[in-house]
Amino acid sequence: MTPNLCIVCNGKGTVSKAFYNNVELLNMQTSFVLCRACSGSGILWAKTKAEEMEDNDYMTGYIDRRKKFERERRTDLEKKEQLNSILNKIKETAEENQKLNINKTKG
Numbered sequence: 001m002t003p004n005l006c007i008v009c010n011g012k013g014t015v016s017k018a019f020y021n022n023v024e025l026l027n028m029q030t031s032f033v034l035c036r037a038c039s040g041s042g043i044l045w046a047k048t049k050a051e052e053m054e055d056n057d058y059m060t061g062y063i064d065r066r067k068k069f070e071r072e073r074r075t076d077l078e079k080k081e082q083l084n085s086i087l088n089k090i091k092e093t094a095e096e097n098q099k100l101n102i103n104k105t106k107g
Protein backbone atom coordinates (compact mmCIF):
# COMPACT_ATOMS: atom_id res chain seq x y z
CA MET A 1 0.00 0.00 0.00
CA THR A 2 1.19 3.50 -0.76
CA PRO A 3 0.03 6.68 0.99
CA ASN A 4 -1.61 9.39 -1.09
CA LEU A 5 -2.95 12.78 -0.19
CA CYS A 6 -6.70 12.45 0.37
CA ILE A 7 -8.36 13.77 -2.77
CA VAL A 8 -11.62 14.41 -0.90
CA CYS A 9 -10.34 16.78 1.77
CA ASN A 10 -7.02 17.57 0.12
CA GLY A 11 -5.18 16.28 3.17
CA LYS A 12 -6.95 18.55 5.66
CA GLY A 13 -8.83 15.67 7.29
CA THR A 14 -12.03 17.68 7.41
CA VAL A 15 -14.62 18.78 4.89
CA SER A 16 -17.37 21.36 5.06
CA LYS A 17 -20.45 19.96 6.78
CA ALA A 18 -22.45 20.64 3.61
CA PHE A 19 -20.30 18.12 1.75
CA TYR A 20 -22.19 15.21 3.31
CA ASN A 21 -25.52 16.95 3.63
CA ASN A 22 -28.32 18.29 1.55
CA VAL A 23 -27.38 20.68 -1.23
CA GLU A 24 -29.69 23.28 0.34
CA LEU A 25 -27.30 23.47 3.27
CA LEU A 26 -24.59 24.75 0.99
CA ASN A 27 -25.82 28.28 1.51
CA MET A 28 -25.67 27.96 5.27
CA GLN A 29 -22.79 29.03 7.40
CA THR A 30 -20.73 25.86 7.17
CA SER A 31 -18.82 24.10 9.85
CA PHE A 32 -16.37 21.29 9.29
CA VAL A 33 -16.71 17.58 9.87
CA LEU A 34 -14.31 14.69 9.70
CA CYS A 35 -13.56 13.54 6.17
CA ARG A 36 -15.11 10.08 5.76
CA ALA A 37 -12.80 9.07 2.93
CA CYS A 38 -9.61 9.25 5.03
CA SER A 39 -11.22 9.19 8.50
CA GLY A 40 -9.55 12.51 9.23
CA SER A 41 -6.00 11.32 8.57
CA GLY A 42 -5.68 13.26 5.33
CA ILE A 43 -4.16 10.16 3.76
CA LEU A 44 -5.71 7.65 1.37
CA TRP A 45 -3.90 4.35 1.03
CA ALA A 46 -3.72 3.03 -2.48
CA LYS A 47 -2.62 -0.31 -3.81
CA THR A 48 0.77 -0.48 -5.49
CA LYS A 49 1.06 -1.78 -9.07
CA ALA A 50 2.45 -5.03 -7.66
CA GLU A 51 -0.51 -5.40 -5.32
CA GLU A 52 -2.92 -4.68 -8.15
CA MET A 53 -1.20 -7.29 -10.31
CA GLU A 54 -1.39 -9.76 -7.44
CA ASP A 55 -5.14 -9.11 -7.17
CA ASN A 56 -5.55 -9.55 -10.93
CA ASP A 57 -3.60 -12.80 -10.81
CA TYR A 58 -5.81 -14.00 -7.99
CA MET A 59 -8.96 -13.09 -9.94
CA THR A 60 -7.66 -14.73 -13.11
CA GLY A 61 -6.83 -17.80 -11.05
CA TYR A 62 -10.30 -17.74 -9.57
CA ILE A 63 -11.91 -17.54 -13.02
CA ASP A 64 -9.74 -20.42 -14.26
CA ARG A 65 -10.62 -22.52 -11.23
CA ARG A 66 -14.29 -21.70 -11.76
CA LYS A 67 -14.13 -22.65 -15.45
CA LYS A 68 -12.40 -25.92 -14.57
CA PHE A 69 -15.05 -26.67 -12.00
CA GLU A 70 -17.84 -25.96 -14.52
CA ARG A 71 -16.11 -28.13 -17.12
CA GLU A 72 -15.75 -31.01 -14.67
CA ARG A 73 -19.33 -30.62 -13.56
CA ARG A 74 -20.49 -30.74 -17.19
CA THR A 75 -18.41 -33.85 -17.78
CA ASP A 76 -19.92 -35.45 -14.69
CA LEU A 77 -23.43 -34.66 -15.93
CA GLU A 78 -22.60 -36.09 -19.35
CA LYS A 79 -21.21 -39.25 -17.74
CA LYS A 80 -24.33 -39.55 -15.63
CA GLU A 81 -26.53 -39.22 -18.72
CA GLN A 82 -24.47 -41.82 -20.58
CA LEU A 83 -24.70 -44.16 -17.62
CA ASN A 84 -28.47 -43.66 -17.41
CA SER A 85 -28.88 -44.35 -21.10
CA ILE A 86 -26.82 -47.56 -20.79
CA LEU A 87 -28.83 -48.64 -17.75
CA ASN A 88 -32.05 -47.96 -19.66
CA LYS A 89 -30.87 -50.09 -22.58
CA ILE A 90 -29.97 -52.93 -20.22
CA LYS A 91 -33.37 -52.65 -18.60
CA GLU A 92 -35.15 -52.63 -21.98
CA THR A 93 -33.18 -55.64 -23.16
CA ALA A 94 -33.96 -57.46 -19.93
CA GLU A 95 -37.67 -56.70 -20.31
CA GLU A 96 -37.64 -57.87 -23.94
CA ASN A 97 -35.88 -61.07 -22.96
CA GLN A 98 -38.42 -61.60 -20.22
CA LYS A 99 -41.29 -61.14 -22.73
CA LEU A 100 -39.63 -63.57 -25.13
CA ASN A 101 -39.24 -66.10 -22.33
CA ILE A 102 -42.88 -65.70 -21.32
CA ASN A 103 -43.95 -66.21 -24.94
CA LYS A 104 -41.74 -69.28 -25.14
CA THR A 105 -43.34 -70.76 -22.04
CA LYS A 106 -46.80 -69.97 -23.40
CA GLY A 107 -46.00 -71.35 -26.81
Ligand SMILES: [Zn+2]
Nearest residue numbers: 006009035038
Ligand atom coordinates in the same frame (compact mmCIF):
# COMPACT_ATOMS: atom_id res chain seq x y z
ZN1 LIG B 1 -9.84 13.12 3.56
